[in-house]
Amino acid sequence: MIARILLALVFVSAGVLKLPDPLGVADGMAAFRLLPIWAVTPLALGIPVFEIVVGVSLLSKRFLRPAALAATGLSLAFVVLYASALARGLDVQCSCFGTLEFFRVSTGVGLVRALVLLALSAWAYWRVSRRGA
């Protein structure tokens, strides 16, 4: 339950804080130099909306399970982005939480943060799917 609320808070705040600055989000995504150019704009516009949908759904009863799966998928994508940046020696300061400087962290700390999110989401999904079955 606590993990769920924490995840919901993280995803909703990340989504809401990104909404006013799509250009910053696009620049942040492009800095990882992993996504094809054509994918940057739609993802920069769509990911914040998706994060809010996932965060809110994590608090609902009906959509909890798919939301936990989506949170796992998103976190996994963040882990892949950060790990690849770290492996290539890129120092990426993503705008994961919009313009809030406090959350602008180095690549290493970003990877740890993404791993914690992944562990929490995967654990939440495992718990709810076992309960559901």
Add this chain to the structure above:
Amino acid sequence: MGGVLHRIFLRDLVLVALAFLLSLATGVLANRIRPDPLSFPYRDRASRVKEAGAKDPAVIAMAVVESAWRNGTAVFIDARESDFFEEGHIPGAVNLPVSGIKKSLPAGIPADRFLIVYCSGGDCEDSGVVARALLKMGCRDVAVFAGGWEEWSSAGISR
């Protein structure tokens, strides 16, 4: 048990994919009513500055740079990210990385002086991006020191 879990997972996956596509569509549609919509396809900072119509800055060599530094006739702009700037920079230089470029000229950069912009050296592009942005902001005399920090630090210059 395994079959049930498998079916549940597939159903969830379809729902997640639908929600993802709907989110993308919502974001893209909402972009159309923004006052400053994001471009399709994405253009990076360098090409945005270039497309804004700024002219190309002059490129100058070490001898000119050294003389300007000794005589105090130029303001040096370090276009590298702050971590690199803090590790070492041309004495007196102001740090203005590409990520720090805003719409107007930052405080501490005089538009009416000779500005020399540099980055790491070699084939680094940030000095060109910053220099073009400075020209666009109304700075009159902007040059790029192509040799950058690499050439400066290996020359061992001191007053």
